[in-house]
Amino acid sequence: MPIYEFSCNECGVEFEELTGPHVGLEADSVCCPDCGASRVERLPTSSYSPIHRRLTTNERKKLESTRSVDRAARKAEFKRKRQAARDARNRSSGQG
Numbered sequence: 323m324p325i326y327e328f329s330c331n332e333c334g335v336e337f338e339e340l341t342g343p344h345v346g347l348e349a350d351s352v353c354c355p356d357c358g359a360s361r362v363e364r365l366p367t368s369s370y371s372p373i374h375r376r377l378t379t380n381e382r383k384k385l386e387s388t389r390s391v392d393r394a395a396r397k398a399e400f401k402r403k404r405q406a407a408r409d410a411r412n413r414s415s416g417q418g
């Protein structure tokens with residue numbers, strides 16, 4: 323699907339545009355939806371690439387490790403919060 327991201331050279335807005343013969347719009351003739359300038363720059367389609375691109379083993383490992391670190395940190399924080407809430411309750415009740 324030839325959806326491209328563009329950046330306007332005039333006002334700097336970034337937008338996506340579906341281009342191709344079937345929509346009658348070539349990437350070269352895209353105009354800015356904001357200011358109408360034809361001086362737009364095509365960006366590398368970063369937001370779509372993860373779907374189509376296959377990750378290398380290294381990238382996948384990196385991604386998995388970030389995720390697991392994230393999960394462990396979140397779990398620890400949850401534990402800490404729960405313990406703090408318990409302490410607060412114990413303190414306020416005065417019975418332990």
Ligand SMILES: [Zn+2]
Pocket residue numbers: 330331332333334335354355356357358359
């Ligand atoms: Zn513009």
